[in-house]
Amino acid sequence: MIEIVQADFSQALHAAALVALMDAYAGDPMGGAAPLEESVRRNLAAALQQRQDAVSILAFDGDLPVGLVNAFEGFSTFRCKALLNIHDVVVIEGYRGRGIAREMLQEVESLARSRGYCKLTLEVLEGNRQAQTVYQRAGFAGYQLDPAKGRALFWEKKLS
Numbered sequence: 594m595i596e597i598v599q600a601d602f603s604q605a606l607h608a609a610a611l612v613a614l615m616d617a618y619a620g621d622p623m624g625g626a627a628p629l630e631e632s633v634r635r636n637l638a639a640a641l642q643q644r645q646d647a648v649s650i651l652a653f654d655g656d657l658p659v660g661l662v663n664a665f666e667g668f669s670t671f672r673c674k675a676l677l678n679i680h681d682v683v684v685i686e687g688y689r690g691r692g693i694a695r696e697m698l699q700e701v702e703s704l705a706r707s708r709g710y711c712k713l714t715l716e717v718l719e720g721n722r723q724a725q726t727v728y729q730r731a732g733f734a735g736y737q738l739d740p741a742k743g744r745a746l747f748w749e750k751k752l753s
Contacts, residue, residue, distance in 0.1 A: 595659065595693055597700050600641075600649035608638035610651050610658030618661075618683040623721050648677065648704060650697045652684070659688040662697045667714070674711035677701065682715070682724065689723070698731045716747045 600607045612634050618624040629637075641647045644665070652660030663681040668674070679701060684693045705713055715733060717724050736745040 594654075595691070595696065596653045597660075597696050598651050598653070599700070599704070600651045600661075602638040602642040602649070606656065607649075607651060610653070611638050611641070611649065611661065614651075614658050614661040614683045614685065615663075615681065617685050618681060621686075623718060623724070624683075648701065650700050650704075652688075652693045652697055654688070658685075660684045660693045660697055662694075662701055664701055664713075666710075669711050672711040674709070676712045676714060677705045677708075677710045679713060679715035682727075694724075694727045695731060698727075702731075 598607075600611065602608045602611065612629070615637065616629045616634065619627060619629045641649060641663070646666035648662075648664045648666075650660075650662040650664075651658060661681060661683040662679060664677045664679045667676045667678045669676045679698075682694055682697070684691075702713060713733070714736075715728065717728060737743060
């Protein structure tokens with residue numbers, strides 16, 4: 594049976610699960626196809642533990658970590674309320690298609706509702722059709738203010 598829990602990175606099991614799952618995600622083509630840098634592996638759990646705006650949900654099959662969602666608080670100026678941006682969704686190969694991502698997303702939504710957030714946001718690659726299906730089934734949709742202006746795009750500018 595899969596257990597879904599909110600991560601506590603002061604627990605060694607949760608910290609190790611975070612690093613293992615993020616490294617698996619980073620090594621996947623949808624995560625960039627390169628392992629995490631050693632400094633990230635060493636410092637990620639402690640860095641997330643220090644962030645008041647971070648929420649992480651873990652999925653375990655016994656002691657085996659099989660899924661992760663990392664999310665961070667943001668702010669909607671249009672609603673004048675906090676929102677929660679889902680930054681990473683990971684389910685390891687061999688466990689995909691079992692509803693684990695759906696269960697983790699439900700846990701994130703429940704937590705967001707209990708904290709009074711106005712919405713959940715996330716980004717997904719155009720080519721990641723499987724993830725898009727999961728997100729659509731969970732109630733997510735493309736974002737636009739005016740259909741004539743088109744859908745929102747996610748851009749980045751790397752600073753380091």
